[in-house]
Amino acid sequence: MDITVNILMTIATAATPLLIAAIGELVVERSGVLNLGVEGMMVMGTIGGFGAAYLTGNPWIGLFAGIALGALFSLLFAVMTLSLATNQVATGLSLTILGLGLSGMMGTNFVGLPGERLPNLYIPVLTDIPVIGRLLFGQDPIFYLSIVLVIAVAWFLFRTRTGLTLRSIGDSHTSAHALGIQVIRYRYLAVIFGGACAGLAGAHLSLVYTPQWVENMTAGRGWIALALVVFASWRPLRVLAGAYIFGAVWIGQLHAQAFGIPVPSQFLSSLPYLATIVVLVLISRNKRLTMMNTPASLGQPFVPDR
Amino acid sequence: MRLELVKRPQRSMLFSMLSPFIAFALTIIAGAIMFAFLGVNPATALFTYFISPITEVWQIHELAIKAAPLILIAVGLSICYRANIWNIGAEGQFVFGAIIGSIVPVLYPELQGPFVLPMMLLMGMVGGALYAGIPAFLKARFGTNEILTSLMLVYVAQLFLDWMVRGPWRDPKGFNFPQTVQFNSSAVLPELMPMSGRANLGFVFALIAAVLVWFMMSRMLKGFEVRVLGSSPRAGRFAGFSLNRMVFFAFMLSGALAGLAGISEVSGAIGQLQPSISPGYGFTAIIVAFLGRLNPLGIVAAGLVLGLTYLGGEAAQSVLGISDKVARVFQGMLLFFVLGCDTLIHYRIRLVGLGASKPQVAAKLEEAR
Numbered sequence: 018m019d020i021t022v023n024i025l026m027t028i029a030t031a032a033t034p035l036l037i038a039a040i041g042e043l044v045v046e047r048s049g050v051l052n053l054g055v056e057g058m059m060v061m062g063t064i065g066g067f068g069a070a071y072l073t074g075n076p077w078i079g080l081f082a083g084i085a086l087g088a089l090f091s092l093l094f095a096v097m098t099l100s101l102a103t104n105q106v107a108t109g110l111s112l113t114i115l116g117l118g119l120s121g122m123m124g125t126n127f128v129g130l131p132g133e134r135l136p137n138l139y140i141p142v143l144t145d146i147p148v149i150g151r152l153l154f155g156q157d158p159i160f161y162l163s164i165v166l167v168i169a170v171a172w173f174l175f176r177t178r179t180g181l182t183l184r185s186i187g188d189s190h191t192s193a194h195a196l197g198i199q200v201i202r203y204r205y206l207a208v209i210f211g212g213a214c215a216g217l218a219g220a221h222l223s224l225v226y227t228p229q230w231v232e233n234m235t236a237g238r239g240w241i242a243l244a245l246v247v248f249a250s251w252r253p254l255r256v257l258a259g260a261y262i263f264g265a266v267w268i269g270q271l272h273a274q275a276f277g278i279p280v281p282s283q284f285l286s287s288l289p290y291l292a293t294i295v296v297l298v299l300i301s302r303n304k305r306l307t308m309m310n311t312p313a314s315l316g317q318p319f320v321p322d323r
Numbered sequence: 324m325r326l327e328l329v330k331r332p333q334r335s336m337l338f339s340m341l342s343p344f345i346a347f348a349l350t351i352i353a354g355a356i357m358f359a360f361l362g363v364n365p366a367t368a369l370f371t372y373f374i375s376p377i378t379e380v381w382q383i384h385e386l387a388i389k390a391a392p393l394i395l396i397a398v399g400l401s402i403c404y405r406a407n408i409w410n411i412g413a414e415g416q417f418v419f420g421a422i423i424g425s426i427v428p429v430l431y432p433e434l435q436g437p438f439v440l441p442m443m444l445l446m447g448m449v450g451g452a453l454y455a456g457i458p459a460f461l462k463a464r465f466g467t468n469e470i471l472t473s474l475m476l477v478y479v480a481q482l483f484l485d486w487m488v489r490g491p492w493r494d495p496k497g498f499n500f501p502q503t504v505q506f507n508s509s510a511v512l513p514e515l516m517p518m519s520g521r522a523n524l525g526f527v528f529a530l531i532a533a534v535l536v537w538f539m540m541s542r543m544l545k546g547f548e549v550r551v552l553g554s555s556p557r558a559g560r561f562a563g564f565s566l567n568r569m570v571f572f573a574f575m576l577s578g579a580l581a582g583l584a585g586i587s588e589v590s591g592a593i594g595q596l597q598p599s600i601s602p603g604y605g606f607t608a609i610i611v612a613f614l615g616r617l618n619p620l621g622i623v624a625a626g627l628v629l630g631l632t633y634l635g636g637e638a639a640q641s642v643l644g645i646s647d648k649v650a651r652v653f654q655g656m657l658l659f660f661v662l663g664c665d666t667l668i669h670y671r672i673r674l675v676g677l678g679a680s681k682p683q684v685a686a687k688l689e690e691a692r
Contacts, residue, residue, distance in 0.1 A: 053470065093659070097659065097662060097663055100325075100326045100328075101326070101328070101662075101663050101666040101672075102328055102666060102670065103662040103663060103665065103666060104662060106409055106470065107609075107613055107658070107662055108659070108662055110411060110606075110609055110658070111610070111655050111658035111659050111662065112655075114606060114607075114609075114610070114651060114654055114655040114658065115651075115652065115655025115656065115658075115659065116655075117651055117655075118648050118649070118650070118651025118652035118653075118654065118655050119648075119651075119652055119655075121646060121648030121651065122645070122646045122648040122649055122651075122652055125646040125648070232648075236478075237474075237475070237478050240471060240474050240475065243471060244468075244471045244475075247468060247471070281486050281490060283482040283483065283485050283486035283489075284482075284486065286482050287478065287479045287482045287483070290475040290476075290478040290479050291475070291479060293471065293475050294461070294467075294471075294472050294475050294476070297461075297467050297468060297471055297472060298461055298465050298467050298472075301461075301465045301466045301467040301468070302465050302466075304466065307466075320328050320330065320670070322330075
């Protein structure tokens with residue numbers, strides 16, 4: 018029983034960064050902007066989180082530093098694609114390249130140092146309930162934040178007027194502009210929100226998942242988060258489901274490696290990436306589902322005519 | 324205050340020529356600021372980074388070695404990007420091409436003769452093309468997003484290489500190091516001028532590929548097809564061009580070139596397979612493609628510039644004691660500035676004060692009357 022609980026807890030820990038990064042990117046894409054720089058913003062979050070926590074000795078400060086760095090980094094993307102109308106795909110790629118380089122440079126002196134870990138929640142009586150106690154009341158604080166985030170985003174996008182406006186911008190920026198909506202301003206806010214989420218996801222990696230800093234420690238999670246948004250056909254609750262499936266694959270292959278099953282570890286390590294491809298193929302075969310939900314002006318630059 | 328873009332009636336030829344140079348100048352300035360932050364004298368640092376790596380003849384050879392794979396890959400990618408097809412998995416095609424190309428020298432190390440090398444190069448190209456064919460097939464058949472699939476395949480290829488050199492292909496006499504046998508002399512790419520440096524035939528391949536692709540893109544129907552489908556798929560359809568066929572063509576051609584770059588790197592600069600055979604050439608080539616304006620001849624120049632950033636990174640590490648990750652930072656900044664400057668080709672940029680907007684509205688209303 019204890020093993021099952023432990024496995025479920027590690028799956029949640031593996032799924033949380035994917036979930037947070039993907040839910041942030043979902044909001045960005047719903048506003049019609051394709052930010053391929055998730056990996057770069059996320060890796061900036063890992064170094065921001067680890068660095069600030071190490072220097073101050075306080076993981077909470079690290080958490081905020083990670084969020085801030087991710088948001089700041091996304092601002093760079095926003096200025097380029099929104100104010101200067103550059104190609105979003107190429108700009109996102111350069112954000113990733115720059116992020117991997119900058120974080121590697123900033124982190125040279127942090128490699129191999131012991132990190133600070135965010136403590137798990139502990140509520141005296143509740144957490145001690147067998148089995149469900151730890152699952153419900155004994156996880157790390159960011160896990161709870163991620164669940165709140167999904168519900169909040171789902172509510173915001175589909176139950177508020179501002180959310181409706183945001184989605185309308187994603188579907189047709191010209192019509193939204195003609196109605197007097199400040200397209201660029203909304204998109205700036207969406208991109209920065211996405212950056213903050215990616216930064217938080219990165220900070221989770223270096224403050225909870227493995228409290229240390231290694232170069233490129235995101236290991237493609239930013240890209241998997243991007244794939245999750247497509248897989249979820251831009252629906253927040255489906256992102257939640259998708260993130261947990263991928264968390265299970267990620268943990269499953271780690272456990273398989275630990276049990277020493279007679280398959281080369283490299284094959285097991287490649288499973289999350291192969292699973293991403295399979296899932297993308299399955300979802301894109303369903304044309305109706307993807308066509309209906311894809312924000313129609315996704316990735317197209319917008320220059321308001323005045 | 325805010326930025327306002329005003330569409331130019333025509334694309335500006337002036338900025339079309341100037342923008343890579345402006346971008347490079349801005350990168351130098353930003354780099355100087357970064358070095359100052361790191362506590363190094365910017366002038367010394369920039370000299371170490373950009374000038375000192377190319378002051379001697381053997382260093383020019385090293386530059387050619389770094390630039391060759393970048394140019395080969397970027398020339399292929401430029402076809403994809405012109406066709407609005409986003410192959411960003413060239414790193415994986417590079418690795419897979421290197422593995423397939425190495426089959427002969429690893430499994431038949433005693434095989435000698437003039438046919439060995441051409442066979443390896445051909446197999447490398449086929450390997451890269453087939454690996455690029457996977458995302459192409461998935462896009463053409465199921466409409467799967469090629470950006471994500473081609474990128475995921477990079478991780479898969481790297482893990483596959485890691486397994487090969489640690490497992491089935493490990494050199495039994497290699498003291499358990501994760502590497503294959505050293506290629507024999509007829510499986511090694513010849514050096515161009517062995518007297519003065521290490522530069523090998525790979526650089527010649529890069530130049531030939533650049534000229535051939537330039538010819539195709541500017542003088543052949545196929546190049547026209549690429550450009551039409553890229554700028555307007557609908558118009559392309561009416562002209563009888565097939566987008567699905569173009570997806571295969573662009574992916575597999577760029578994959579073949581990346582595979583050629585991979586096997587050239589392994590048989591030239593390295594001489595055997597190792598767990599890691601590329602310092603991110605496949606990703607840096609994306610920057611090369613854009614810096615070269617997606618024009619094969621521009622890409623040759625851009626490849627030399629980006630090759631220099633690798634050498635500069637090594638120099639910065641050994642002379643200044645800065646992490647060689649500084650190379651990646653320079654590369655990222657360069658792409659940012661290139662993309663930003665490209666805006667100037669199509670738009671005029673105006674800074675508008677917030678207070679100024681009201682009189683402007685009044686003036687517009689006046690005009691309308």
